Amino acid sequence: MPTVEVSFTALPAHVRTARLVALAVARRAGVDEQILDEVRLAVGEACSRAVNVHQSKSPESPVMMRLTDEQDRFTVEVVDCGPLEDAMGEPSLGQLDAEALASPDATSEPIPDLLPPGFGLAVISGLVEDVAVTSDVDGTHVRMTWPATDVMAPESR
DSSP: OOEEEEEEOSOTHHHHHHHHHHHHHHHHHTOOGGGHHHHHHHHHHHHHHHHHHHHHHOTTSOEEEEEEEOSSEEEEEEEOSSOHHHHHTSOOGGGSOHHHHHSOOTTSOOOOOOSOTTHHHHHHHHHOSEEEEEEETTEEEEEEEEEOOOTTSOOOO
16 A cells, blocks of 8 residues: 655646656555546645635645555545635635625735535546545545556466
């Protein structure tokens, strides 16, 4: 049960790298080629969500991603620094100031995400059959699991 642990600065540019690392480990774990697009999309969504939470809560803290190759499963866990309630309480389009959207300037706050709260988690749950989202003192853990063949096991004859 080898585990790869990756931590990266909470910047959107690093999400692509996290996806590439996850795909490489998924291939090595024996995840079916037909499922790799789902892995890529789900990991990208989970990491993007974590980056957004970190940027608003604790931009200096790294996002953590753990990739585990179990005997017949491939697991990805993305950990952010915010509790689940904070992620669900992000402003939605109905809560935005229309004037701020119409004329943003350099001194104004950044425009919040226009997607409804929890949208990223809904996308992940649509892509991954086995997903669990938990929140504790460390932050929110998004744990996704896919079937994989044990490529390191001796072939049975």
